[in-house]
Amino acid sequence: MADKKDSLSITDNRTGKSYELEVTDGTLRAMDLRQIKVDDNDFGLMSYDPAYKNTASTRSQITFIDGGQGVLRYRGYPIEQLAEQSSFLEVAYLLYNGELPSRSELAEFQHSITHHTMVHENIRELIDAFRYDAHPMGILTSTCGALSTFYPDAKNLDDANVRKLQMQRLIAKMPTIAAYAYRHRRGLPYVYPDNDLSYAGNFLNMLFKMTEVKYQPNPVIEKALDVLFILHADHEQNCSASAMRSVGSSHTDPFSASAAACAALYGPLHGGANEAVVRMLTEIGSKSNIKNYVDKAKKGEVRLMGFGHRVYKNYDPRAKVIKKLAYQVFDEVGKNPLIDLAVELEKIALEDEYFVSRKLYPNVDFYSGLIYQSMGLPMDIFPVLFAIGRTPGWLSQWEEMLTDREQKIARPRQVYFGHGKRDYVPLSERE
Numbered sequence: 001m002a003d004k005k006d007s008l009s010i011t012d013n014r015t016g017k018s019y020e021l022e023v024t025d026g027t028l029r030a031m032d033l034r035q036i037k038v039d040d041n042d043f044g045l046m047s048y049d050p051a052y053k054n055t056a057s058t059r060s061q062i063t064f065i066d067g068g069q070g071v072l073r074y075r076g077y078p079i080e081q082l083a084e085q086s087s088f089l090e091v092a093y094l095l096y097n098g099e100l101p102s103r104s105e106l107a108e109f110q111h112s113i114t115h116h117t118m119v120h121e122n123i124r125e126l127i128d129a130f131r132y133d134a135h136p137m138g139i140l141t142s143t144c145g146a147l148s149t150f151y152p153d154a155k156n157l158d159d160a161n162v163r164k165l166q167m168q169r170l171i172a173k174m175p176t177i178a179a180y181a182y183r184h185r186r187g188l189p190y191v192y193p194d195n196d197l198s199y200a201g202n203f204l205n206m207l208f209k210m211t212e213v214k215y216q217p218n219p220v221i222e223k224a225l226d227v228l229f230i231l232h233a234d235h236e237q238n239c240s241a242s243a244m245r246s247v248g249s250s251h252t253d254p255f256s257a258s259a260a261a262c263a264a265l266y267g268p269l270h271g272g273a274n275e276a277v278v279r280m281l282t283e284i285g286s287k288s289n290i291k292n293y294v295d296k297a298k299k300g301e302v303r304l305m306g307f308g309h310r311v312y313k314n315y316d317p318r319a320k321v322i323k324k325l326a327y328q329v330f331d332e333v334g335k336n337p338l339i340d341l342a343v344e345l346e347k348i349a350l351e352d353e354y355f356v357s358r359k360l361y362p363n364v365d366f367y368s369g370l371i372y373q374s375m376g377l378p379m380d381i382f383p384v385l386f387a388i389g390r391t392p393g394w395l396s397q398w399e400e401m402l403t404d405r406e407q408k409i410a411r412p413r414q415v416y417f418g419h420g421k422r423d424y425v426p427l428s429e430r431e
């Protein structure tokens, strides 16, 4: 029996029986509840937790969040330090491998990623088949899934080197697919990757290169994009990472599982919020309309997009870095007029009792869309940028899940409250 300090005593008032359950790391094992039964035929007690609001689905060593204090760390390193001093590929290496790379390890990793950026020409044709106005997130989701048909070796999940190769392929190819989706939308020819450029620089090249022989990325934009990728790289058990883990737990290949993660990210409550923020600010239009919009949010008629978070009950540390970054980008490319509106909206909301009492603060998506818009990107590609940044996180979560001996196929229980048994009524006898 566990030490008294590390246990929980429960008395089942239905039977009068008492139980002592072990408490480890501030959690109860839900399976320990199963012994609590009314009689031998009882299935045993379960916990009921729609949307996993208070259920840990895994033990993880990747990302730490203290939502109350507004703290985010990847493998122990504070997000502010990584955003300031690291690079996206170094962070990707850190997330997947657990430690920062040495100089040679980083060089080797960068080389591998750079040399996996090309996609098969059939992928280009596949993207061509989408309608001219297809949402790039739909293209990304489908193409991610389609990659599994190009790499059947990815199914060999028992081999760590095979898993690592797919991780490199996905991190490398996401910007290429994203850029193709963007160029398709604009009716522009696709641009092949340029191996001389950095990860972010090459992405800008594939997005924006026109007739010039060699594309030269603007260093301020290139750096800002790299920092944005770092800020999005992981966020522990969020909706898309949980989708990745859940779908991956059936031992499907990582391309199919990433397609599921992309699909989860697409939603406006998750990665689609950056797009929704810019649409909301555009709809608000002027400072004089802010109060009215905030009132509508308080009545539940609309949500303030880019506000609130399941985990953060304080200012999202990523939003702080992004707000600063926004001004750096605006100094380079000109101010996005929506920023003044965003700052005013934030001020009004943060002084309002409704938002204060619910601890609703700006999240990562509140300012990021304004930066993307200033870079000349259309709104519907914003979630795709989130997906590129999040890919190392998805794959690190997937790797951790596959190598965790406690994990099995994800399969939640339910509380059934539908009809009891009833007999089939033939169609002819129904009203």
Ligand code: CMC
Pocket (backbone or CB within 6 Å): 235, 238, 268, 269, 270, 271, 273, 297, 298, 302, 303, 304, 305, 306, 307, 308, 309, 310, 311, 358, 360, 363, 364, 365
């Ligand atoms: N505007 C107005 N009210 C809100 C908002 C908002 N953005 N977010 C939450 N609330 C209210 C909500 O109505 C509820 O009020 P009450 O207690 O009176 O019913 C209370 O705050 C708690 O909200 P909840 O929906 O129970 O919180 P949740 O943890 O389930 O939802 C959220 C988290 C992020 C989905 C939600 O805050 C939201 O919809 N925000 C807007 C969308 C958004 O910005 N999403 C990006 C999230 S950060 C990037 C990412 O990781 O994906």
